[in-house]
Amino acid sequence: MYLCTTEEMRELDRYTIETIGIPGTVLMERAGLAVTQAILSRFPLPKRAIVLIGTGNNGGDGWVIARHLCQSGWEVKAWLLGDPSKLPADARCFYDAYRHFGSVSVLSAQGMDGLESDLEDTEVIVDALLGTGAKDGLRFPIDQVVQKVNQCHRAWTIAVDLPTGVNADTGKVMDQAIYADYTVTFAYPKWAFYLYPGADYVGDWDVVEIGTVLPVTPKVQVNRPSLWDKALCHRSPWSHKGRFGHLLVIGGADGMLGAVRMAGAAAYRCGTGKVTLTVPQGNEQSLKGAVMQEMVWSWSGDDYFADESSLSYRLRSEQFSAVVIGPGLGRFPGEEKWLGHLLEQIEHPVILDADAINILADHPHLLDLKIAAPLICTPHPGEMARLLRTTTQDVEQRRNEVAREYAMSTGMVVVLKGRFTIIAFPDGRQVVNPSGHPALAKAGSGDVLTGMIGAWLAQGVSIEEAVLMAVYLHGKAGEHSVTSAEQSVSVDEILAALGPVIQQYSF
Numbered sequence: 001m002y003l004c005t006t007e008e009m010r011e012l013d014r015y016t017i018e019t020i021g022i023p024g025t026v027l028m029e030r031a032g033l034a035v036t037q038a039i040l041s042r043f044p045l046p047k048r049a050i051v052l053i054g055t056g057n058n059g060g061d062g063w064v065i066a067r068h069l070c071q072s073g074w075e076v077k078a079w080l081l082g083d084p085s086k087l088p089a090d091a092r093c094f095y096d097a098y099r100h101f102g103s104v105s106v107l108s109a110q111g112m113d114g115l116e117s118d119l120e121d122t123e124v125i126v127d128a129l130l131g132t133g134a135k136d137g138l139r140f141p142i143d144q145v146v147q148k149v150n151q152c153h154r155a156w157t158i159a160v161d162l163p164t165g166v167n168a169d170t171g172k173v174m175d176q177a178i179y180a181d182y183t184v185t186f187a188y189p190k191w192a193f194y195l196y197p198g199a200d201y202v203g204d205w206d207v208v209e210i211g212t213v214l215p216v217t218p219k220v221q222v223n224r225p226s227l228w229d230k231a232l233c234h235r236s237p238w239s240h241k242g243r244f245g246h247l248l249v250i251g252g253a254d255g256m257l258g259a260v261r262m263a264g265a266a267a268y269r270c271g272t273g274k275v276t277l278t279v280p281q282g283n284e285q286s287l288k289g290a291v292m293q294e295m296v297w298s299w300s301g302d303d304y305f306a307d308e309s310s311l312s313y314r315l316r317s318e319q320f321s322a323v324v325i326g327p328g329l330g331r332f333p334g335e336e337k338w339l340g341h342l343l344e345q346i347e348h349p350v351i352l353d354a355d356a357i358n359i360l361a362d363h364p365h366l367l368d369l370k371i372a373a374p375l376i377c378t379p380h381p382g383e384m385a386r387l388l389r390t391t392t393q394d395v396e397q398r399r400n401e402v403a404r405e406y407a408m409s410t411g412m413v414v415v416l417k418g419r420f421t422i423i424a425f426p427d428g429r430q431v432v433n434p435s436g437h438p439a440l441a442k443a444g445s446g447d448v449l450t451g452m453i454g455a456w457l458a459q460g461v462s463i464e465e466a467v468l469m470a471v472y473l474h475g476k477a478g479e480h481s482v483t484s485a486e487q488s489v490s491v492d493e494i495l496a497a498l499g500p501v502i503q504q505y506s507f
């Protein structure tokens with residue numbers, strides 16, 4: 001499923017109507033009918049409904065809905081916020097059609113009193129005020145009406161295409177916005193459905209096809225199993241551990257050994273043949289006692305001598321197929337040269353996580369080194385803010401933009417974690433991940449994700465598929481590990497959920 005910007009939606013309308021030749025009124029009738037069907041499937045018996053109608057084509061959908069509800073025996077009050085003489089042609093067509101079925105109240109002429117009493121009495125509110133054509137802050141009287149609608153807690157509110165007051169491209173709210181119980185959006189979901197705070201205003205939502213034709217392929221998709229080849233997780237009866245790669249996890253500074261353990265445990269649950277955890281000299285004994293499957297190495301603080309205790313020596317002598325740098329790594333003197341030295345040597349895909357990202361943030365020219373390995377970084381919003389030398393709030397307000405810009409400027413695949421994790425590729429494409437649960441918002445959850453990505457990279461899965469599969473299944477593991485929306489769980493439970501979730505979405 002693609003995700004479209006308002007510009008792409010306008011291009012979609014224009015292309016469908018002007019090039020393909022499907023009249024706008026056909027699209028509008030289909031759009032309005034789809035919303036009506038969503039209402040009737042929820043309320044099989046006629047109810048009282050208010051249809052709030054704006055002066056654009058979103059309002060045009062509203063006239064179609066008002067007419068169909070009338071034909072279905074509903075008691076409908078159509079309220080137009082604007083001048084009927086100024087309606088665009090397609091909306092005008094359905095305004096005229098509706099008036100064979102019901103009367104129209106025009107807010108500007110009658111003030112708020114009539115509308116307020118209608119709102120108090122209604123059972124269903126249809127928000128056909130503003131859709132993808134909304135600009136800037138809400139203008140009077142729409143701002144007042146939005147406020148009144150949000151005070152009608154008894155009524156069930158459905159938004160047409162997008163809740164009024166939500167910016168479709170940024171998810172930002174223009175002063176205020178309608179809290180919809182349900183949204184029916186046309187052709188493709190909008191960014192607002194996956195960005196803060198817009199995602200909180202759309203309620204449950206569905207996308208309906210109304211016959212529009214895409215002129216060009218959008219650059220944003222919504223993550224889902226069909227984007228990766230599940231056969232990649234299949235295990236032949238003749239398999240042996242060498243077939244499933246060898247992941248090296250580098251991290252585990254004092255007091256943070258659990259981070260590499262969680263990454264290693266996740267990697268094994270995702271099918272990696274071998275996992276080696278590498279920690280600073282002195283930490284290996286306690287780690288060896290804590291793990292069973294993983295091999296444990298240590299490296300000396302000064303890693304420039306190619307003797308057997310150095311990481312460089314081991315990187316050259318062992319056949320790793322992917323490397324994770326960062327879980328519990330900590331900060332240390334000489335970190336910049338240490339990381340640069342590693343990046344110049346490793347040829348297999350490298351995932352930079354946690355403090356490896358923070359080292360990169362303090363030494364961005366490390367990316368100017370001759371790095372053979374494809375890089376993936378998995379920042380949470382705070383780490384993304386450090387990479388960009390901005391604030392976490394700024395990152396959260398522009399998640400899709402910052403992830404895309406950083407991926408394109410650095411050539412890295414960027415996994416910007418959070419609700420609706422965004423995966424951005426160096427070619428400008430993005431994928432929004434719909435799975436997840438607040439239970440994942442805890443220390444260790446990121447280590448599990450980085451181990452999952454490393455696992456499938458180590459097994460030879462392409463970077464794109466490994467990242468999309470890991471992010472989606474990590475989110476699903478969070479969902480599967482809880483039984484209620486408010487419940488929190490331990491990382492152990494998230495790890496335990498990996499097996500069933502992978503099973504469910506693989507063969």
Ligand SMILES: NC(=O)C1=CN([C@@H]2O[C@H](COP(=O)(O)OP(=O)(O)OC[C@H]3O[C@@H](n4cnc5c(N)ncnc54)[C@H](O)[C@@H]3O)[C@@H](O)[C@H]2O)[C@H](O)CC1
Pocket residue numbers: 009012013027028031054055056057058059060061129130131132133134135136137138139140142160161162174186187210212
């Ligand atoms: N995507 C499709 O295939 C179809 C979409 N349809 C619907 O069309 C709207 C988009 O219609 P558009 O006329 O471009 O914009 P809106 O109706 O959302 O709003 C424009 C309208 O509102 C006024 N306005 C703009 N900003 C504000 C503001 N901040 N405060 C108050 N008023 C504002 C502006 O002056 C215009 O009059 C899309 O969402 C779908 O619902 C088609 O119906 C079918 C095909």
Ligand SMILES: [K+]
Pocket residue numbers: 058127128129130131159160161162163164
């Ligand atoms: K709307």
